[in-house]
Amino acid sequence: MSSAAPLLATRKLSVDFGGLKALQDIHLELHENEVVGVIGPNGAGKTTLFNALCGLVTPSAGDLILNGKSHKWPRTYELADLGIARTLQGVGLFPDLTVVENVMIGAEKFAHSGLISAAFGSSRDENKLRERAMLALERVYTTRLANRRADTLSYPDTKRVAIARALVSEPKILMLDEPAGGLGPEDIAWMNSLIHNLKSQCSILIVEHHMDVVMSVCDRLYVLNFGQVISSGASEAVRRNPAVIAAYLGVSET
Amino acid sequence: MYKFLNTVLIGITSGAIYSLMALALVLVWRSTRVVNFAQAGQALLSTYIGYEVIQNFHSFWLALAIAMVAGAAVAALIDAIFMRTLFKRAAEGPIAGVAPIIATLGLLGLIRALLGLVVGGKEASIRPPVSNIGFTISGHTLAFSPLKLLIVASVLFLMLVLSLIFQHTNVGLALRASAYAPEIARLAGVKVDGIRTLGWALAGAAGAAAGMLQTPDGNGALSPDSLEFSLLLVFGFIAAVIGGLESLVGAVLGGLLLGLVLAFVLIYISGSLVFITAFVLLIIVLLVKPGGLIGSRRGRRA
Secondary structure, eight states: OOOSHHHHHHEEEEEHHHTTEEEEEEEEEOOTTOEEEOSSSTSSSHHHHHHHHHTTSSSEEEEETTTTTTOOOGGGHHHHHHTEEEEOOTTOOOTTTTTHHHHHTGGGGGOOOOHHHHHTTTOOOHHHHHHHHHHHHHHOOOOOOSSSSSGGHHHHHHHHHHHHHHHHTTSSEEEETTTTTTTHHHHHHHHHHHHHTTTTTSSSEEEOOOHHHHHHOOSSEEEEEEEEEEEEHHHHHHHHHHHHHHIIISSOOO | OOOHHHHHHHHHHHHHHHHHHHOOOOOOOHHHOOOOOHHHHHHEEEHHHHHHHHHHOOOOHHHHHHHHHHHHHHHHHHIIIIIIHHHHTSSSSSSHHHHHHHHHHHHHHHHHHHHHHHTTTTTTTOOOOOOOOOEEEETOOOOOOOHHHHHHHHHHHHHHHHHHHHSSSHHHHHHHHHOOOHHHHHHHTTHHHHHHHHHHHHHHHHHHHHHHHHTTTOOBBBTTTOOOHHHHHHHHHHHHHHTTTHHHHHHHHHHHHHHHHHHHHHIIGGGHHHHHHHHHHHHHHHHHHOOOOSSSSSTTOO
């Protein structure tokens, strides 16, 4: 762990769902060029943690610290401007848009022209976004899919495009929600090496069930169970923690 | 031969106006998933504003432009102040599904009542900016005048601008994404609330144009309880449903199809069957092809 202030940190983050404590006093830190994994059994609060960070769920208590400074919990659409991008478990591509259009939506923050110029001829922004989108597709090696409609893609390809859509905003923090979920061994290996490559370009927060992927890419882990962090630290150490083995690793993986 | 040609011309002209209204309804539906009954009231209000401009400045074109801007502004305000609050307050429970529909019905009544208070029972009319006397070809007068040409041309122009915005700009892309999945669009950095308001504003402008263009076309006087504007809403809806409710092109084609069918019924059969035909057509489409006759492409959301 570096001694510099973390890029992102939560202090005593709690989320209540009508009396049910979905998250309790979560302290989480993500440093520059670090890959941090959040693991835990189903229902442990991993996705709720992501949702709280993304403004999809309102925390009942706790603080957010970005670049060492206290920051109010962001609204969802502000994330891109804060340099945070996220992929979704359900992928969430727009089925009737083409691949490149899907990625362009992620580049929205780079668009400046208003409606009037957009309506009357100026497609400068559009072309600029398209270029950025193509570059992002290149980073996940899928430029060949650019003009396909998203609903014609194979499942592994939709995952690649979803990552391209997150990358196109040039995030400092990339949040990946089960990037390996639903993939076969070959695609998992591919995803694994992609995450290794991305590591030099941004910090990554990752929720994942596949322990192979987690152990291979994550520098540090947080283990959640019943909304609380039951263990955290360097990946290897966490894996050997008996409490973790009891709560999670002993339980069948899904 | 001339009877047939005239019927087609009448159908296209009235259909073009239904298309504009259908476009307005589809725009709001696509950007916010709201069926906007208030559109007729907004169009009426905008047309009254246009009428006032004509009274003071004697220019139909200036009036059309101001009516469209006013229509856009009114629609944007309705969304930003009223609908946005409604979606937050009535987000859950059995009311969530129907609240927006009931709200727009209420708005329609409210706008008409307020207009009634302001303008009273006084009827107003808009003089056509160009001649409404039909072109003649070798002694035959066609049911197509410079005014009708203007109407069709204006609709085509507006359609072109709207489809350019939707298909070829990043704003259009954001509109399409927000309509489909607001949360995902937000995650990708789209300011969905603003984009939704923009959808309403575009619809408000289109509705205003429909009102301004239909009124001088022999469609009677302007009044707060105008039957013509109610019909505009009903026929606009039917056109939108024929077009599949999702597609801008579908809305335009739906409007033209409806206009043609009704013109043929009017001229070849009987005027008293026009309404019945419109509603029977609506019911048949809903029962047989609820996805619309035109917007049958997979996904139907482009």
